[in-house]
Amino acid sequence: MSSSSRRKCLRSQTRETIAKVYDFLKKDARDILELVSDPVYSASPILISKLSEHLNSVRKRTAVAVGVSERTITNILAEGKESDSKFKSPHKDRKKRLKKLELDNFNVDVIRSTIQNYHLEYRELPTLLKLKRIFQEKLNYEGSISTLRTALLKLGYKWRKTVDNRRVIIERHDIQKLRFSYLNNLLRYRQENRCIVYTDESYILTNHVQNKGWGNKDGPTLKRNLSKGQRIIIVHAGSEQGFVPNALLTYKANSVSGDYHSNMNAENYEKWLKERLVPNLPPNSVVVLDNASYHNVQNDRAPNSNSKKIEMQRWLTEKNIAFNQDMKKIELYDLIKKNKENHICYKIDDMLQPYGIKVL
Incomplete structure (x- = not known):
């Protein structure tokens, strides 16, 4: 056989x-x-x-x-x-691996600090297998190496050959440049003695409990709610002086009543900025945001490759970028790609500028 x-x-x-x-x-x-x-x-x-x-x-x-x-x-x-003639298919009860690694702010900070300090701490190059073992301990990560690779690529890391043909993990140049620019701006604002405020959003479930707890082995079995309960959205801001007074916002997600509704989105976030944050900030403040999509809604977003030719021509005209009327769409879009980074304008920047507040 x-x-x-x-x-x-x-x-x-x-x-x-x-x-x-x-x-x-x-x-x-x-x-x-x-x-x-x-x-x-x-x-x-x-x-x-x-x-x-x-x-x-x-x-x-x-x-x-x-x-x-x-x-x-x-x-x-x-x-x-x-089993009394009751057969089960092999691996049917096997625990499913995570299809993705949840990249919240805490996990991202742990991943970045681990990779940046890996060589100093362990005196060797990081590999996916070694990083997986560390994240299993630090983040209770139960996914596969393939899932971890996808998460690292999403964060801007990539693999490159070294002189001895081994592949090591490094960050893309554009990601390094963006971090360098961010830290330089942050240092400059601190030297100007400006109030730097950090904002973020999170949530908690009303039945949020631990899966395990301490108990006497002879006592009753510990029980937990089967339902996760309602999702409560939490929005706040803070600085070196502590949380910004009167800036806390909490509300039920997916609720159709009240001033806020659904999960956090651009509309709710802008409403919170105007009504809760701006009135309680000192003049000349700096607000630090992450890259959530509703933080980065653009005004007059640049056309994409599927946009109509007339939309591309309008955008180039408004930005005073020279082009010929007989240019094809592919040529117009090439001009847009080369210049759009210099004309990005975020809605939140325009909204906070009249108050003398800078967005970082």
Whole structure:
């Protein structure tokens, strides 16, 4: 029998069928043996001996009939006896791996600090397998290496060959440049003694409890709510002086009543900025935001490759970028790609500028 057939995965229905084949062959052999053993038929002792051997070789004959090993037959019969002939498909109860790594602010900070300090701490180059082991301990990460690779690529990391042909993880140049620019601006604002305020959003479930807890082994079983409960959105801002007074916002997600509704979005966030944050900030403040999509809604967003030609021409005209009227769409879009970074204007920047507030 080939090695591939020995490794074949037999599902529950197949194993149940094999067990039935064994039972059928065994019953058939026993019935024939009982029949010829009756004195009425005066069967010869040799025939009875051969039929006895036939009965004892049911396991082997079943293996030959269905194309598996005798050991597999033995395991299937033992499983059927133990589970009262109820077979389960292999790996059906296996815990599913995470399809993605949740990249909230805390996890991102842990990932970045781990990779940046890895060589200093361990005196070796980081690999996906080594990073996975660390994140299993720090973040309770249960996903695969493939999922981790996807998450790191999403954060701007990439793999590059070293001089000895090994691949090590580094950040893209544009990501490094953006961080350098951010830190320079942050340093300049601190030197100007401006109030730097950090804002963020999070949520908590009303039935948010731990999966495990301490208890006496002889006591009652600990129970938890099956429902996660309602999602409560939390929005706040803080600085070195603490949380900004009167800036806290909490509300139920997916609620159709009240001033705020649904989950956090651009409309709700801008409403919070105007009504809760701006009135409580000192003049000349700096507000630090992350890259959530509703923080970065653009005014007059640059056309994309699927935009109409007339929209591309309008955008280039408004930005005073020279072009020829006989240019094709592909040429117009090439001009847009080269210049759009210099004309990005965020809605939040325009909204806070009249108050003398800078967005970082």
